[in-house]
Amino acid sequence: MAEQVEHRRSVELDLRAALENQELDLHYQPIIACDTGAVMGVEALLRWHHPLYGSMPPAEFIPIAENAGLLPEIGEWVLGRAMTDSKRWPQLQVAVNLSPVQFRHVDIETMLRQLIVKHAIDPSRFVLEITEGVLLESTDRVSKVLAAIRDMGFRTALDDFGTGYSSLSYLCNFQFDTIKIDRSFISNMSKVDSSKTIVKSVVTLGRGLGMDIVAEGIETEFEAIMMARFGCTEMQGFYFSRPLPVTQLIDFLKTYEPKPMQPALEPIKAV
Numbered sequence: 001m002a003e004q005v006e007h008r009r010s011v012e013l014d015l016r017a018a019l020e021n022q023e024l025d026l027h028y029q030p031i032i033a034c035d036t037g038a039v040m041g042v043e044a045l046l047r048w049h050h051p052l053y054g055s056m057p058p059a060e061f062i063p064i065a066e067n068a069g070l071l072p073e074i075g076e077w078v079l080g081r082a083m084t085d086s087k088r089w090p091q092l093q094v095a096v097n098l099s100p101v102q103f104r105h106v107d108i109e110t111m112l113r114q115l116i117v118k119h120a121i122d123p124s125r126f127v128l129e130i131t132e133g134v135l136l137e138s139t140d141r142v143s144k145v146l147a148a149i150r151d152m153g154f155r156t157a158l159d160d161f162g163t164g165y166s167s168l169s170y171l172c173n174f175q176f177d178t179i180k181i182d183r184s185f186i187s188n189m190s191k192v193d194s195s196k197t198i199v200k201s202v203v204t205l206g207r208g209l210g211m212d213i214v215a216e217g218i219e220t221e222f223e224a225i226m227m228a229r230f231g232c233t234e235m236q237g238f239y240f241s242r243p244l245p246v247t248q249l250i251d252f253l254k255t256y257e258p259k260p261m262q263p264a265l266e267p268i269k270a271v
């Protein structure tokens, strides 16, 4: 227990230095259209190379950063870097994760307005991803901020759908452009029949409500074909590519050959 507290404290101190020492970096994971197989966009994912512990997963250090009050600053750095990098792939959408903390404690509207001007970007190229947790907190404020973000021209996505408590009908109130179905549902499709049914229903209902659907964590051809067959819009996962540093992403884009995901006619066996 004491050791854990100590570890968190030292990570926290190191994180403060990390921003200044340029130890933070963004990797980008391609997002693929289900019908044509073309790369439509990328998701920016934060990476930290700790001088002692090596690369540390964001799931580990982001909560520490949030608690330490470092998130507004790190979040702004992420947005700025993603906007700068976006100039290198002008044809692609760029998805950026927002922390709930950025909704709670920061004048996120002003920050975004300033970033648009500073980086001279077109907000409609950017998809801001938030998780369900944000929606459960203070509905009024959150829907106002979300509406303001959309009015500025940004697109919005609900990340990790299915891991929280919200229902699709509840989500209608927030008018997201995109729903991202969490990897846990995708990876269960080959094992649990009900997962397939749930995923298929989410796709049908979401599309019926006018939203795009992205499937997260596609690792096999089976999963890719299933999602295409269900009428999903886009997908991302190790099957297509891991998150890549900028130069590797540029190489990937040069050599990538789209495989149209024609839904197979014969039944697909789970692998």
Ligand code: C2E
Pocket (backbone or CB within 6 Å): 029, 044, 045, 046, 057, 058, 059, 062, 075, 078, 097, 098, 099, 100, 129, 159, 160, 183, 216, 217, 218, 219, 236, 237, 238, 239, 243
């Ligand atoms: P997320 O936004 O849901 O991002 C997707 C995560 O799934 C990424 O993990 C990605 O590397 C991983 N992933 C993608 N395809 C596959 C696959 O086929 N198989 C498996 N096993 N994993 C896959 P990562 O980069 O470790 O990020 C974890 C989470 O940390 C993100 O989940 C997001 O919630 C958060 N995060 C990452 N970058 C940022 C950031 O800049 N700001 C904030 N606030 N949160 C971030």
Ligand code: MG
Pocket (backbone or CB within 6 Å): 043, 097, 129, 159
């Ligand atoms: Mg995300």
Ligand code: MG
Pocket (backbone or CB within 6 Å): 159, 160, 180, 182, 216
């Ligand atoms: Mg996700």
Ligand code: MG
Pocket (backbone or CB within 6 Å): 160
């Ligand atoms: Mg996640």
